[in-house]
Amino acid sequence: MSSFFYVLDEPARLLFVDDDPILREFAQVNLATETARVDVAEDGLGALEALARDSYDLLLVDLEMPRLDGYGLLERLRSDPATAHLPVIVETGREDVEAIDRAYRAGATAFVTKPLNWRLLSYQIKFTLRAARAEADLRLQFTGPRAA
Template sequence: MSGFFYVLDEDVRILFVDDDPILREFAQVNLASVHAEIEVAGDGVEALEQLEQGAFDLVVTDLEMPRIDGFDLLGRLRADPRWERLPVIVATGRDDVEAIDRAFQAGATAFVTKPLNWRLLTYQLKFVLRSARAETALLRAGTDASPIA
């Protein structure tokens, strides 16, 4: 068995959005690494405020939150040219068909259910980040990187 290593081994700035303060604390402990900076927000309002303050590479958001929930946050991000391609992973306790369909229709990049397996989540973050960066590189090179339907 090999020793512990950080999965997030490229520089990344992640915004973790959840109304549960304990989960936000866990996110900072379990996702942060030498390369990964984790910021937290308690709901969609705080998330939008933080996004206005600085660039993030990826957002992880819950769905059920006060003020602005995850569905509305996704809609606002996808409606804004600054964030329309920002990868967003939904992390929620809901696993019903309606929530899954609604999240992806609103613009989710990926969907994971709680309770979170933090190690598995870091691999999903790494994959989504790698995919988003490859798409950005293709777009900058002038190649159409539209997803295949």
């Protein structure tokens, strides 16, 4: 017998990037908590626009989208010093070796497949954020504020 609790219990700003409007809605319903805010974008260009306006702790990115796909978004993020270390979880219906390898080569931090299990994804986000924050602390400790 257990009672419900929110997995994402620490402050976090998430950006969910997917061309499926239903998944964007589900992301806001299933991932947002009192401490975790979830914004959405419909493709990679929308994500870049959101990143120009706000800062985020983590992105969740589909691979196949119009205008700018997930691979292109990852490449742009990793080439910009401001977002080079931003954690990105790829969420996609693709689970073939080529997609997995290409996503990680482009800079993915983690990879999950659709259909999404929102509870499992919440834990994936929590632990990816924890690792990214620990890494940022180490970069700051060893190289100073510019590398964080």
